Amino acid sequence: MSNIFRMHMYRASKAVSTYVILIILAASLFMTLGLLVIAYDNPLTAMVTVTMTESGLEINRLTPTIVHMFYIQSSNTYLILVTVFAVIFTNCDFTRGFAKNTYSMFESRRTLVFSKWLALVTCISASYIVYSFAGLGLSAVCVKAFESARWGDYWVGFFVTYLCLISLVTMVFWITSLFKSPAGGMVIGILISSGTFALIEILIAGLFARTTHLDINLADYFLDYAFMSYNGSIGTSATIRTICVALVYLGLALTMSVFLSDRKDVNV
Amino acid sequence: MGIILETDKITKAYGGFLAVNQVSIHVERGEVYGLIGRNGAGKTTLLKMIANLATPTSGTYSIYDANGQKSPSMRSKIGVLIEDPGVFQNLNAFQNLKAKAIAAGIKNDRYLNDLLAFVGLYGVGKKPVKNFSLGMRQRLGIAIAMVNDPELMLLDEPINGLDPQGIAEVRNLIHRLCVEKHISIIISSHILEELSKVANRYGIIHNGVLMAEATNEELLSRCRPRLFLKTSDNDAASAVLRELGINDFSVVDDHIEVRERAQEGGAISMALAQKGIQTLEMRTEGQSVEDYYFHLTGGASYV
Numbered sequence: 001m002s003n004i005f006r007m008h009m010y011r012a013s014k015a016v017s018t019y020v021i022l023i024i025l026a027a028s029l030f031m032t033l034g035l036l037v038i039a040y041d042n043p044l045t046a047m048v049t050v051t052m053t054e055s056g057l058e059i060n061r062l063t064p065t066i067v068h069m070f071y072i073q074s075s076n077t078y079l080i081l082v083t084v085f086a087v088i089f090t091n092c093d094f095t096r097g098f099a100k101n102t103y104s105m106f107e108s109r110r111t112l113v114f115s116k117w118l119a120l121v122t123c124i125s126a127s128y129i130v131y132s133f134a135g136l137g138l139s140a141v142c143v144k145a146f147e148s149a150r151w152g153d154y155w156v157g158f159f160v161t162y163l164c165l166i167s168l169v170t171m172v173f174w175i176t177s178l179f180k181s182p183a184g185g186m187v188i189g190i191l192i193s194s195g196t197f198a199l200i201e202i203l204i205a206g207l208f209a210r211t212t213h214l215d216i217n218l219a220d221y222f223l224d225y226a227f228m229s230y231n232g233s234i235g236t237s238a239t240i241r242t243i244c245v246a247l248v249y250l251g252l253a254l255t256m257s258v259f260l261s262d263r264k265d266v267n268v
Numbered sequence: 269m270g271i272i273l274e275t276d277k278i279t280k281a282y283g284g285f286l287a288v289n290q291v292s293i294h295v296e297r298g299e300v301y302g303l304i305g306r307n308g309a310g311k312t313t314l315l316k317m318i319a320n321l322a323t324p325t326s327g328t329y330s331i332y333d334a335n336g337q338k339s340p341s342m343r344s345k346i347g348v349l350i351e352d353p354g355v356f357q358n359l360n361a362f363q364n365l366k367a368k369a370i371a372a373g374i375k376n377d378r379y380l381n382d383l384l385a386f387v388g389l390y391g392v393g394k395k396p397v398k399n400f401s402l403g404m405r406q407r408l409g410i411a412i413a414m415v416n417d418p419e420l421m422l423l424d425e426p427i428n429g430l431d432p433q434g435i436a437e438v439r440n441l442i443h444r445l446c447v448e449k450h451i452s453i454i455i456s457s458h459i460l461e462e463l464s465k466v467a468n469r470y471g472i473i474h475n476g477v478l479m480a481e482a483t484n485e486e487l488l489s490r491c492r493p494r495l496f497l498k499t500s501d502n503d504a505a506s507a508v509l510r511e512l513g514i515n516d517f518s519v520v521d522d523h524i525e526v527r528e529r530a531q532e533g534g535a536i537s538m539a540l541a542q543k544g545i546q547t548l549e550m551r552t553e554g555q556s557v558e559d560y561y562f563h564l565t566g567g568a569s570y571v
Contacts, residue, residue, distance in 0.1 A: 007371040014359055097354030098364075101412055102371045104319040104348045104422075107340055266321040 008119035071135035083189035157232035164227035278327035302467030347418035353409025357398035403434030493554030495526035500546035
C-alpha cells in the first residue's frame, strides 16, 4: 500500500498541473486578502461574530474563525482549485494509460484505490494547512491583528471545514473514478464546489417541505449545502449535524470507491 | 519446462455480445505464444483478463510459478503492454520507469538505467515522452513492463503502426527478452507473417473462439502438402503404397489421402498402373500457413 501511495505522490510531484494549481492558489491567497480588506472596510459587510459571555454579548469584528471561513469557504477559489486538482489527480493515471501497469500487478484493486485516495487526501490536507495558515498570517499582518482570538473556537471551525473538505474531495474522487471522464468529473466537481448544486438542493428541500409538511430542511443533509452553510460556530446542533453529514458522505463515497473497484473493468 | 499460464474456458460477455467465448490456452515457460486473429477477434480482451484489467464473465485462468504451483505472488511477475504504452506524456523515460518501480517497491536507480539500456533508450535524457517516436514509446512500454523482472509478459500488438525499422527493433527486443531474460511472452497480432518470426506456438482466435492451438511444427505439419488419390480399387492401391514404403496415408470415404512423399504423384501413379489399378483422380493438396489461418478465420477479406 505504501508503495502505491509513494508512486502517486511521486507522479503528483512531477506533474505540471500540480505546479500550475499551486501558482493559482498562491495568487488566490492574495486576491482573497484583497477581498477581505474591502469587506473589512465596508460597514455593510457583516464580518462580525456575536458571542454570549458572562459579561454579556461580545461583538468581534475579525476573529481567526471569520478569516478562516472567508478563505476556505466564502471565496470559492480554493474549493474550485481543490476540486480541479482532485479530478486531475484521480484521472491522470487512467487518461495516460499508466494504470494498466499498476493494476496488473495486484490481485485486488481495493488497496490501489485506497492508497490513491490516501495520497489525494495527503495533498489536499497539506494545501489546506498551508492555505489556511498563510491566509491567517497575511490577514493578521495586512488587515488587523485579531480583536479577539478565540483559538478554541478556531480549531473547531478548522476541523469541521477540514472534514467537510475531505468529504467533498472523496465525493469528487468517487464520481471521477466512476465515470472515468476528466471533463465530466471536472464539471460535476466545479458545480458542487461553486455552490450551484446547493441551489438545486434548496429547490428539492423546498418541494419536499411543501409536499410533506415536515419541519425538516432536507438541504441540511446534502454535503455541499451543509458545508457552504456552516458558519464556523461551535457546540450547536448545526455543527454536530454538519460533522455527521460530512462523516456519512465520506464513509459512503470511500466505501463505494474502494469496494466497487474490484467489479469494474479497467478501461484505459 | 512446464506451463506458466493456462486459461480454462475463459469467457467475457458485454451484454449479449461474447467478446471471448470459452477460450482455453496453454502457455509453456520460456516460449513465445503468438495470439493471432483479425481485428476485434477478442485478443485484447483475453489479454486484459489475464492482466487483471477485465473480470471474466465465466471461466478461470491460472498462473504457475517455476515449481508448477499456483501462486498469488506471480501476479506481480506479469508485465503488460496492452494497446498503447501506458506512460505519462510529460515525464521522461526514466521518470516513467521510476513511477512503476516505486509501485513495485524497487529503489535501485541503476536497475532502471539498465532497463533503459536494454531497450535502447539509455541516454534519451530529459526528453519528455510526448516527443518520442512511436517506436521509442513502444520500447519504453516494454521497459516499463520489464520492471520487477516479470516471468510472463503480455504484449498486445506491439508492432502496430511501426515503420519497418521499428518493427525490426521490437522483434529483436522480443527475441532478446526470451533468450536473455528467459521471459515467457504472449504476443498478439493480426499480422501472421510478423508473428511467425518470433512465436514458437500459436493460438488462432476468431470471433472470440479459439479455433486452433499449435506449435510451429504442428502448424507446419497441418499445412504440409498431401496427395488426393482416387483409384478403381483403393484397398489394392493401399497395398501398393505400402510396397513403395509409404505408410502415412489414410482411406477417407472414396479416396486415399497420402501425407508422405506427396510430391511423388507420378511415381505412385506408375506403380499403380503396373499393378492394373486405374487412377481416377489425383491432385496435390495443401496450403500455406497463411491459407490455413484464412481457412480458420473466414478468409483474407476479413484481415
